[in-house]
Amino acid sequence: MVRLGVNVDHVATVRQARRAPEPDPLEAAFLAQEAGADSIIVHLREDRRHIQDRDVKVLRKKVKRLNLEMAVTEEILKIACKIRPDQATLVPEKRQELTTEGGLDVTGNLKKISKAVKRLRKKGIIVSLFIDPNLKQVKASTKTGAQMVELHTGCYAEAKSKKKKDKELTRISRAAREAKRLGLEVSAGHGLTYRNVSRIAKISEIEELNIGHNIIARAVMVGMKEAVKEMLDLIERRMG
Ligand code: PXP
Numbered sequence: 001m002v003r004l005g006v007n008v009d010h011v012a013t014v015r016q017a018r019r020a021p022e023p024d025p026l027e028a029a030f031l032a033q034e035a036g037a038d039s040i041i042v043h044l045r046e047d048r049r050h051i052q053d054r055d056v057k058v059l060r061k062k063v064k065r066l067n068l069e070m071a072v073t074e075e076i077l078k079i080a081c082k083i084r085p086d087q088a089t090l091v092p093e094k095r096q097e098l099t100t101e102g103g104l105d106v107t108g109n110l111k112k113i114s115k116a117v118k119r120l121r122k123k124g125i126i127v128s129l130f131i132d133p134n135l136k137q138v139k140a141s142t143k144t145g146a147q148m149v150e151l152h153t154g155c156y157a158e159a160k161s162k163k164k165k166d167k168e169l170t171r172i173s174r175a176a177r178e179a180k181r182l183g184l185e186v187s188a189g190h191g192l193t194y195r196n197v198s199r200i201a202k203i204s205e206i207e208e209l210n211i212g213h214n215i216i217a218r219a220v221m222v223g224m225k226e227a228v229k230e231m232l233d234l235i236e237r238r239m240g
């Protein structure tokens with residue numbers, strides 16, 4: 001059965017918009033776990049636009065399985081080695097991007113990435129590399145000592161025509177098969193939604209899916225009626 005990792009970054013995005021205590025990503029993580037999520041994912045970005053250092057510390061203590069998305073920088077590597085999440089997913093990071101764009105260039109940064117993998121693995125952290133579904137990147141990933149790769153599903157998610165979607169799905173399937181053959185565990189994520197997830201979930205080599213934005217977006221809508229009713233109840237009680 002495919003595992004589900006839920007990324008709660010955007011709960012923190014809403015909180016940071018008001019610098020308020022709510023909504024709390026930890027509370028969201030507990031609810032996600034209760035609903036059956038296998039792991040909780042957060043991305044501690046260099047600019048701290050959503051998740052803060054203290055969130056990672058608290059989540060580490062309280063959730064069953066924490067997957068920390070992180071850039072390969074000295075500052076974040078030090079934090080990861082100290083906090084020791086269950087898993088670290090290395091991602092490329094650009095300051096201006098709205099979300100992670102493209103996978104890691106493992107072939108072009110083999111030495112730097114291998115060093116980071118070694119440091120993290122020494123602390124007992126499982127390391128995954130977020131890569132495009134490209135055979136060269138898969139092959140290079142095996143040389144770094146990482147145990148896992150996460151295949152970037154963004155191009156599949158964004159493809160407008162059926163032809164392009166099918167082509168992207170084939171690329172992902174091929175990369176997943178090759179990664180598994182080379183001994184890597186395979187996960188996938190980015191841009192997955194309630195509409196496009198099922199074809200990716202059917203790829204047998206993919207053991208874990210990591211989803212954030214669309215689940216948080218849906219959670220807001222699913223919870224809206226309940227939230228308004230609760231507020232109305234309070235107002236009526238006060239007035240009555
Ligand atoms: N996997 C990785 C490596 C990511 O960087 C992200 C975005 O934070 C996701 C999965 C989740 O993507 P989305 O928010 O589009 O579901």
